[in-house]
Amino acid sequence: MTTFLREYTQGVYDILIMPEYTFMRRALVVGLLVSLCAALLGVSLVLKRYSMIGDGLSRVGFGTLAIAMAFNAAPLTVSIPAVVAVAFLLLRLRENSKIKGDAAIALISAASLAVGVTVISLTTGMNTDVCNYMFGSILSMKEWEVTLSIALTVTVLLLYLFFFGKIFAVTFDESFARATGIRAGGYNMVLALLTAVITVLGMRMMGAMLISSLLIIPPLTAMRLCKKFRSVTVCSAVLSVLCFFVGLTLSFALPRGLPTGSTVVLVNVAMFLLFWLLSLLKVRRKVI
Amino acid sequence: MALITCETAAFGYEGGTAVRDVNFALHGGEYLCVLGENGSGKSTLLKGILRLKSPQSGRVILGDGLRQREIGYLPQQTVVQKDFPAGAFEVVLSGCLGARGIRPFYTRKDRQQAEQSLRLLDGWELRNRCYRELSGGQQQRVLLARALCATKRLLLLDEPAAGLDPIVTQELYQLIQRINCERGVTILMVSHDVNAAVQHASHILHLQGRQLFFGTVRDYAQTQVGKRFLGEGVNAE
Structure with missing residues (x-):
């Protein structure tokens, strides 16, 4: 145990200090910012029963990345607009009660994955690039992705700081919010847009299969113990950043080298289980 | 008229x-x-x-x-609200949003109005409770107080x-x-x-x-x- 801790601390030290690990610091910055934004947006998504949207969007992201690679286009310039478009579409379907939202997401998600896999096997074949897109790679962070994630974080933080009350109102009770003159539709659009961008951005690091966990798990964990919207939001953001940091450094510092995406998810799951246990204990104490 | x-x-x-x-x-x-x-x-x-x-x-x-914004509304409860992590006072306060326009934060006046509404409905002691842990009747009381914040x-x-x-x-x-x-x-x-x-x-x-x-x-x-x-x-x- 002590050897493990020593190695881990040394690893963390390396990442933060060693200048030759530029890619690592990029991954750290992008990852922390993406985790922060994802956790904030995730609170609204989970509470509005949109949990599957992140999952669906990441599959669409994967499909479009495959197409972009086939045509030698810059991956994200194709992916981001496509995923944003699908996010708006899903939102529309959700508002139209005749088509069930979850079925639509499942349909789009399966279709995109199938398109992606087909296009890949027709062109490049299942190479490392493809594997990286599916399960993530911390090596792939580019300079402009750092810029994009900083811009996105600033937007999300400003939004949550200045419109917190309205985000609460729209999440808690959309028809009341509309009736009192809040433009709920507008807030939903912004939420969908930001979720789409976060999904594509995070997909590079976490992988298409795992990115939705960053949106969903931290809010769920926070909800085990927190009982107010404000505390759930803050707790979710803090947990997400913490779990990402631990996950990333673990994956890098351990001698074997674990895949980053799955390690982060596992740390998140462990945190969820911990909070769940704590909530059970709390209930029991109340009963006694 | x-x-x-x-x-x-x-x-x-x-x-x-x-x-x-x-x-x-x-x-x-x-x-x-x-x-x-x-x-x-x-x-x-x-x-x-x-x-x-x-x-x-x-x-x-x-x-x-x-004016359209001066109408208070008590909608039917949705599934989403049943297990929503929200403080009762948070919910009541959100009734003041419509009148608030684009100002980002709640004012002291908003808080006073929320308090008055909750007191009128004998629900002041619920203010620090979690919304999802309230009984059906208490939840309606909180939502009614919220609607009162939105209208006179x-x-x-x-x-x-x-x-x-x-x-x-x-x-x-x-x-x-x-x-x-x-x-x-x-x-x-x-x-x-x-x-x-x-x-x-x-x-x-x-x-x-x-x-x-x-x-x-x-x-x-x-x-x-x-x-x-x-x-x-x-x-x-």
């Missing part, structure tokens, strides 16, 4: 009209109860008045200087007693009566509880795909529709 006037208004969903030929006027201080069976267009009418839905024909006119003049209630037991229902009706009498807030309540309507309301609007009756409670009891509905109510008990 009436607060709300409906002129031969019709409302519906895509591919169908839920209710048509609605003609009524609601004046300040009145208590109007909209009666009708399930699917008779009651909730659709409410959405029309709130401009969440535009009329297919006819007009809904707000009068007496009433007109409150629209959509089946406020749905899912509540008889005693809590009675308490809720008394609170609504109190809002009507003490605050002078005009009430428009959708319900299918005929007996409670006759007991508390001043006017009745009876819908069944179209308007069957509009007038005072006393007149309602004399009409064919009223007699039949009231009779049914008595038999059912």
